[in-house]
Amino acid sequence: MIPATLQANPELDRWVRFEPHGFARIAFGKVEYGQGTVTALAQIAAEELDLPLSMVRVVNAATGAVPDEGMTVGSMSVESSGASVRAACAEVRALFVAKAAERLGCLPGEIDIRDGIFLVNDLPTGEDYWTLAPHVDLARPATGEARWKSPDRHRLVGQSQPRLDLPAKLYGEAFLHDIRLPGMVHARVLRQPGPKARLAHLDEAAIRQAAGGEVEILRDASFVAFISARESVAAKALVAAEANVAWEDARALSPALTEPASLKTLPHTDHPAGAEPPEGSNRRRHTATYGKPYIAHGSMGPSCGLARFEDGKLTVWTHGQGVYPLRQMLARISGLEPEKIEVIHAQGAGCYGHNGSDDAAVDAAVIALRRPGAPVRVQWRREDEFGWSPVGTAMHIELAAELDPSGRLVDYTAEIWSGPHVGRGRSLAEAALPENPNAAPPPAPPAPPPGAPRFSGGLLNAIPSYDIPTTRTLEHLVVPTPVRTSSLRGLGGPINTFAGESFVDELAEIAGQDPLAYRLSMLVDPRGRAVVEKVADMADWGRRWAAGTGRGLGLAYDRHRDRAGYVAAVVEVEVEAEVRLVKMWCAADAGLIINPDGARNQIEGGMIMAASWVLKEQVRLGGTGIATTTWDDYPILRFSEVPPVEIALINTKDPRPFGIGELSQGPTMGALSNAVAHALGTRIRELPFTREKVAAALLS
Structure with a gap:
């Protein structure tokens, strides 16, 4: 059986290639945001290929460069993506063993691999993945016929390994927030007080005076951004704007809505499942009520997004959970064809869910589309992260x-x-x-197959x-x-x-x-x-x-x-x-x-x-x-x-x-x-x- 994401991305060379200088290029569609996914999936690949971890080079997640495995969610990376990596690498190994056996005039079962070197009777044969690579075509779909290693044969899986993502983080080279591009400008975005609020008045003169430097004010309906070559100027402009703006139809929420029990007062749809309601009985009955409030992600670093629109192509850097889903969202918003959009993952503060990362990336893209040429960096503040990121529901x-x-x-x-x-x-x-009017609506969630249970978080x-x-x-x-x-x-x-x-x-x-x-x-x-x-x-x-x-x-x-x-x-x-x-x-x-x-x-x-x-x-x-x-x-x-x-x-x-x-x-x-x-x-x-x-x- 071929794992689901390998079925969706069946070409083996989308997952595995052998590069000059003795490295295996491993690609998968899951991203790293603090959970150790990159290290674990690299271990799985190295295990099936019989390579040391040091000879595996993991491709950074970017549209076009990695298979489309959707979102990195549900703690499913090792379980789902790991199965696809494992199956793809096992099949690649089998293809190389077959080619080596053909060239060496022996049976495939007589060949062992150690550190990428092909052995017969525990002796090197002069063949390795890199000598064989020109003779093995990996631009072919997976068949699912190769057998994975059983746990008793594992040499690397099950052994603690240092996290591959940590060195760059320690030296300030991993995070999106630290990327600096030539000619980059900084932007801050003024938020509506509620999704239906509309901009009534903005005192631009007061904002420019308070900014303390040259600032461009971009307005498109109720979307307002402040752009400057100096980050401090854009930041001051946003603070001044919040004190010099008037909105129509701003919402007003009662503090009573903080309480979990307030959910019972709001419109809802009912979904019963399981046995019918119990009939009266003499059995002892006990009831109790529990509550959980709205909870924030509390990401240690606020969200950031970076985008550049040049020569009709939009490039966006994000620390979100999936490069392909974000590309689809950007295509819907911009009207561009997905092929004209490249989304590149760069690490950020962990979120374990949907925080403000997608929104910051969209902010940057919206501004870049209206100001082509210069890369646009949008940095959220702590107040933005708490106030505007999605929260876990009460x-x-x-x-x-x-x-x-x-x-x-x-x-x-x-x-x-x-x-x-x-x-x-x-x-x-x-x-x-x-x-x-030309934008497609957000896609509806997929309907469950007939007879399948309804999923609800x-x-x-x-x-x-x-x-x-x-x-x-x-x-x-x-x-x-x-x-x-x-x-x-x-x-x-x-x-x-x-x-x-x-x-x-x-x-x-x-x-x-x-x-x-x-x-x-x-x-x-x-x-x-x-x-x-x-x-x-x-x-x-x-x-x-x-x-x-x-x-x-x-x-x-x-x-x-x-x-x-x-x-x-x-x-x-x-x-x-x-x-x-x-x-x-x-x-x-x-x-x-x-x-x-x-x-x-x-x-x-x-x-x-x-x-x-x-x-x-x-x-x-x-x-x-x-x-x-x-x-x-x-x-x-x-x-x-x-x-x-x-x-x-x-x-x-x-x-x-x-x-x-x-x-x-x-x-x-x-x-x-x-x-x-x-x-x-x-x-x-x-x-x-x-x-x-x-x-x-x-x-x-």
Whole structure:
């Protein structure tokens, strides 16, 4: 079977070529934004080709240069793109072995490869990939007939390797923000206070005076940009513009819309799934409500975009999640044919989802199209990143369960109010520009095949990962939300696991059982049981003390997206006026591990981010949109607050790899929630667990 993205890009030379000077050129359509993808995919290629990692040269993602693999999303790079890289390289290896056997007069099975050199009876034959390359035509479609290496034959996969992307970052050579092109000008963009707001008045004289230098003011309907050879001048012009502008139809948002429960008051569509509503019974019933606020990406560096329009060709540099999807958006906005647009990826601050990177690139492109020749650099401010990037949607979750006489969970209902978790469509600039009658509308999301279940980011892990006889979900999808929402690490999965695993702890208490024993009693899958038992052993669960002492130990588990990796976490806390993290543990079965050090980094980073969500983070609404626009308004977990983290990777030689980047957040959130409840002797059900909520819980 040929993996999906290899089917879509079947020519082998799109993936693998052999260059002079002893390098293999490896191309794939996934981008690096901090998750170690480039290193892991390079390891997979080197493994199948029997090359050292030092002889692999990864092509930077750019339209035309790499296969079109869509977006880098869902922690699917190793699982999906890795399968295509693996299959393509295995087939290339087989073609070269066949050609070597023909030239050497031996059987293909007699040939081994080491560091790119072809051996027979462990002796060099004088042939290698580069001597054979002129005789092997890779401009042919993959057949899917070559066999991949089995894990027992791996020499490189499964071994920790230094990240290939780090040296350039350390020396200031990797980031889009640091690119300087000859003749480059700097620009800032004035944003509308809401998608329907229209520019009524702009005091250009006051802006020019305040800018302190030569500045060009570009106006196209409600799109306004300030352009200067000096970045400081463009920045001052934007600040002055915000004080000297008047808008029509600016929105006004009530601060009450900050609260997750406010979603119930907004227009929504209903999507029921699973069993019919339960009939009346004598079984014990328990209900609880949980909430998650809007959450920001909190990218450490604000977004940036760079574009040049020259000789009818548009070139755009972006740190977004996919070069081909951005090219399609730019073609729609500009009216140019896609072949006239080149999109080049350059790294930026990680986002794990849809932040402002696409918008900054579109800003730069819109300006460049109207000012051909000079490269245009658009740098967002911190206030722009917080105020205008898409955010992760708020969620309001109502859970209900029925227990049999033994206390076992036998009926489970999750009712969820949520905004969209995937929101790519029109950019901020499109909302400000005049309507283009020739522009195609944003493409509708693909319809699921007949009979296929409906995908919703809000329903990921909506049902806990246990053996529950009867389950149902009811999703109330709120569209539109008060502010723009889109994908943020894990979509709705981590929040559903937070709610579901908190609820399972409540059910264990009702049943009079230890939370660990209660979970194991409902868990048949041996891989799931293994991670739960492992993390309990790592954290010495048997020492768990009485509730309400101010010290807490909490446990949670899920199978990621109900079909991928297995993960369990334990968190220890101390709670006085605030929650202090003492230590976190995690056991994960993500199948075949490519780079163990990279995998641990992803899991640990996910746990720290999840802890920050639980304890700190909340986007507040008010005025014309988002009211939290600085780090003072939007605190995140500090380095001094990060506890020791211990991680165990198990079952690492399983033939199939699972994605890791979104694996650990949900169980960490659930475990932290349960640890706080254990420490307090009472439960907080709405995020974040601030000092005020801790005090309210203690007084309740």
